[in-house]
Structures are given as structure tokens and as C-alpha cells.
Amino acid sequence: MASEHAIGIDIGGTGIKGAVVDLGTGALVTERFKVRTPEGGRPRDILQATEGLLAGIAEEADGTRLPLGVCFPAVVKRGRTLSAANISEEWIGLPAEELFEQALGREIHFVNDADAAGVAELRYGAAVGVDGVVILTTLGTGIGSALINDGALVPNTELGHLELDGHDAERRAAYSAMERESLSWEQWAQRLQRYYTHLESLFTPDLFIVGGGVSKYSESFLPLLRLQTPIVPAVHRNNAGILGAASLASR
Incomplete structure (x- = not known):
């Protein structure tokens, strides 16, 4: 396995997945390995599950010690996790x-999961060749965000937590709000309109990219x-974290 490959592992609230990239x-050169995130998402359990996943990937990759990137659902600052989304709060700090x-x-390169998705789109997806300010938002249980300026990532932006009309923006505009309140596409789009108009007023971006599982229904x-x-919708949905983490690990 040559040095132009790296391993990316994406840790989420329900699953941990990884592959060689x-x-x-930006193509996967092995199958995508996946295990369930242990119930409760506690540190020891997630560490053990990730170790088992990596063992399977390494065996497929002929045991070569490739660069390894791991993305995680938390604010990551100097290697510390300062928040916890859909995992145990024991991770905080x-x-x-x-x-x-x-x-x-x-050694690993450790990064926030939305930031990894943004890097995947920057290097292999919808943001390739785009100058200026690009904002990726993942619409799921919450709203994750990645802010990129002239190809450089500004990490840990957490734009889903902007206050809008007295609410955390993601509480009203995430895909989970549509499901929780049984909103139609039109009703949900009104909330997205409010959210993205607010982002426009703050950042004057050159491109919005919408990720998360719901992006496959972007035409709705x-x-x-x-x-x-x-x-525009993201190009790399389920693989974005893997690709971004691997890409960052190689640098």
C-alpha cells in the first residue's frame, strides 16, 4: 500500500466507520468497515470499538502503517474534546x-466530524476550485458546520448553535426538527430560509454546501x-468524515 493512501475513521453517535482512502x-480502496457505537458512548467503550475496527482495516491493508485520521462529534481543541454530541458527556475535557x-x-490526526466533512468537499467534492468563503452545514440530529476561507479550514465553528428568534438554530432548523414536528418540506424550508439568510448576513459566503443524510433528498x-x-448538496455524504480525516492525516 503506497504512501498516497491513508486511513480515515469517522466516529458518530450510532456508528463507527472507516476505510483506506x-x-x-478520494476513492475508498478498501471496503467500508463499520461497527455500532457502544450504547452510552462512554470513552473506554468507544476506544475499544475503534481499536477493533482499525484492526480489521489494517488487516485488509496488508498491515501497512498508513497515516491515520479520526473525526469525532465534538469540538476538538489541541487534542481535547470540549463538547459531546450524541455520546457520553464523560468525553468533555x-x-x-x-x-x-x-x-x-x-499517532493520529484528530478533528471535529463536520470539519472533516468540509475538508472532504474541499478536496474531493462540491468545494473543489471554489475561492472565497464556503460554509458546509450538515443537517441531521443537529447542525454541524465547517467554515472554509480560500481553501483554509477555520475549525470548530459550531454554527448550528447560533441563536435565532430565541432558539438554538439547530433546535428549529435541523432535520430532526422536521421529523419531530412532522413538518412538510415547505414548512421546513421556511426555517432553513431563516437560518441561511442569517448566515448570509454574517459571512457573505460564496457557496453553501448541505450535507447530512437528508442531502440525498436535496431536490425536495x-x-x-x-x-x-x-x-448545493454535498457530494460525499456517508463517506465525508472518512475522506476528510484521511486527507488531514496525510499532512
């Missing part, structure tokens, strides 16, 4: 990068939005 094309390196027996809601900024 071709860094030139932990030196998580160091804990993963000890458990996995190797993106045409309903009236924005100054072009808005």
Missing part, C-alpha cells in the same frame, strides 16, 4: 487525541430556498 482521488493514540498504538427542499448565495 486514495488521497489523489478529556485529552481524547492522546487516549486514542494510546489505545491504537500509533433546496429549490424552495431564495438566497443570494449558491447552495
